[in-house]
Amino acid sequence: MSSSAHFPDPPNFQQQSDEFISWLEASPGVRVNSKIVLADLRSSGAGRGVVARTNIPEGEELFSIPRSVILTVQNSQLKSLLAQDIEQLGPWLSLMLVMLYEYLQGPQSRWAPYFRILPTRFDTLMFWSQAELQELQGSAIVDKIGKEAADESILESIAPIVRAHPDIFPPIKGLDSYEGEVGTTVLLELAHTMGSLIMAYAFDIEKPEDDNEEPEDEDENYMTDDEDEQLPKGMVPLADLLNADADRNNARLYQEEEALVMKAIKPIQQGEEIFNDYGEIPRADLLRRYGYVTDNYAQYDVVEISLGDVCQAAGLANSDVESQPRLQLLDEHDLLDDGYLVVLLTTLTLSPEDFEQRKSKNKPPKPSMDANQAGTLAKVLQAKLSLYGSSLNEDVQLLASIPPQPALEGSARRRRMALQVRIGEKEVIQAVLSMLEPIVGGSSLKRSANGDSHDSRQAKTPRF
Numbered sequence: 001m002s003s004s005a006h007f008p009d010p011p012n013f014q015q016q017s018d019e020f021i022s023w024l025e026a027s028p029g030v031r032v033n034s035k036i037v038l039a040d041l042r043s044s045g046a047g048r049g050v051v052a053r054t055n056i057p058e059g060e061e062l063f064s065i066p067r068s069v070i071l072t073v074q075n076s077q078l079k080s081l082l083a084q085d086i087e088q089l090g091p092w093l094s095l096m097l098v099m100l101y102e103y104l105q106g107p108q109s110r111w112a113p114y115f116r117i118l119p120t121r122f123d124t125l126m127f128w129s130q131a132e133l134q135e136l137q138g139s140a141i142v143d144k145i146g147k148e149a150a151d152e153s154i155l156e157s158i159a160p161i162v163r164a165h166p167d168i169f170p171p172i173k174g175l176d177s178y179e180g181e182v183g184t185t186v187l188l189e190l191a192h193t194m195g196s197l198i199m200a201y202a203f204d205i206e207k208p209e210d211d212n213e214e215p216e217d218e219d220e221n222y223m224t225d226d227e228d229e230q231l232p233k234g235m236v237p238l239a240d241l242l243n244a245d246a247d248r249n250n251a252r253l254y255q256e257e258e259a260l261v262m263k264a265i266k267p268i269q270q271g272e273e274i275f276n277d278y279g280e281i282p283r284a285d286l287l288r289r290y291g292y293v294t295d296n297y298a299q300y301d302v303v304e305i306s307l308g309d310v311c312q313a314a315g316l317a318n319s320d321v322e323s324q325p326r327l328q329l330l331d332e333h334d335l336l337d338d339g340y341l342v343v344l345l346t347t348l349t350l351s352p353e354d355f356e357q358r359k360s361k362n363k364p365p366k367p368s369m370d371a372n373q374a375g376t377l378a379k380v381l382q383a384k385l386s387l388y389g390s391s392l393n394e395d396v397q398l399l400a401s402i403p404p405q406p407a408l409e410g411s412a413r414r415r416r417m418a419l420q421v422r423i424g425e426k427e428v429i430q431a432v433l434s435m436l437e438p439i440v441g442g443s444s445l446k447r448s449a450n451g452d453s454h455d456s457r458q459a460k461t462p463r464f
């Protein structure tokens with residue numbers, strides 16, 4: 001993670017980096033280009049990162065990690081120690097169990113020098129207290145954290161295996177067992193640490209023969225339900241020490257037959273940081289998955305609108321498809337999914353006569369955005385704005401009074417990041433309200449529910 005407090009032994013930071021690189025380079029088949037260095041970027045709040053020592057041309061290999069060096073279910077000894085097939089737990093939980101095992105092996109683990117440089121504390125939302133999460137009140141991200149579901153999965157699938165094999169999963173120092181209240185709390189903490197490492201560091205590992213196939217787009221949650229569909233995950237040493245930037249990324253990991261190879265995808269200048277890409281994700285998701293926020297990603301911020309939000313603004317009693325004929329009509333035509341907001345608004349704002357006509361022909365209306373639909377959407381957005389505990393103007397002023405992120409620790413850092421997320425989402429809302437205003441006409445949109453005049457912030461391109 002970003003700041004020094006997230007690393008277990010900050011005074012030995014550089015030494016641990018050096019030991020890690022020595023260990024890696026001594027592993028059979030590993031190649032590390034001498035033009036790169038593992039750098040200490042704590043002063044800019046980015047933990048470790050990889051930097052170019054000299055100019056690197058486009059296409060040059062930066063490092064190559066044989067598949068046998070990746071921390072995976074396949075490569076760990078654990079599978080030979082347990083009778084059951086741990087792969088059946090799915091990609092998340094199986095790797096979590098394997099990482100728990102390797103972590104508890106301490107210096108005996110094949111990956112011990114790797115574990116020593118991985119963070120043990122996280123700013124991902126899974127670790128925020130209720131009071132800290134309060135700062136994100138109004139943001140849809142709070143409902144995506146999935147802490148309770150993750151706890152349940154760990155207790156159901158991981159805990160019984162760990163508890164049944166104290167020889168394989170020894171209790172950490174000072175603990176008798178992973179039974180009872182204290183044991184369970186410690187086990188959950190350890191499992192979440194591994195889960196968070198997987199979320200922020202692991203790669204989906206394609207099978208060699210799948211080289212040309214695009215990996216599935218998943219990972220929405222900390223642990224998703226459709227695990228059968230997912231690729232196995234693995235911790236790829238060094239590849240996961242690249243920080244990320246959606247615009248400035250200059251390297252990519254290629255999954256080859258025998259090894260995973262990081263290559264420059266642009267010419268890289270001496271002293272430049274080498275970035276991977278986590279994709280164009282909103283800052284709320286950056287915070288949830290990776291525990292940091294950067295202004296570069298402000299352009300990807302979104303505001304999420306649920307079916308329920310739209311139905312409520314349109315005056316429907318509920319958003320139950322069975323009991324709402326208008327929703328039923330859309331559902332029959334597969335138009336209730338994401339991406340059909342305008343046709344939803346059009347259907348919900350049809351007059352009763354027009355709707356009856358459409359229904360009798362079993363034909364949804366063509367999407368349109370006149371004053372009616374725009375007014376309903378504006379209502380949705382104003383209702384969203386009213387959910388946040390503060391106005392955009394208040395947030396902007398507050399942010400201006402707080403020091404930049406690298407100077408902050410703990411709750412202060414989290415508060416600042418939540419503020420950035422809130423501001424981003426409210427700016428999207430305000431930008432859309434501004435676009436709707438000429439369509440709706442009149443003065444109904446002049447002022448948002450929180451008292452922000454929305455003509456001040458129009459830089460954002462709204463995305464839904």
Ligand SMILES: C[S@@+](CC[C@H](N)C(=O)[O-])C[C@H]1O[C@@H](n2cnc3c(N)ncnc32)[C@H](O)[C@@H]1O
Nearest residue numbers: 001002046047048200201240241242243244290
């Ligand atoms: C895959 S790791 C990268 C290595 C990490 N910096 C470290 O020291 O272990 C991902 C984590 O690095 C941090 N990170 C990645 N990209 C960043 C960036 N552009 N700025 C700041 N921190 C970043 C976040 O804490 C994220 O969870």
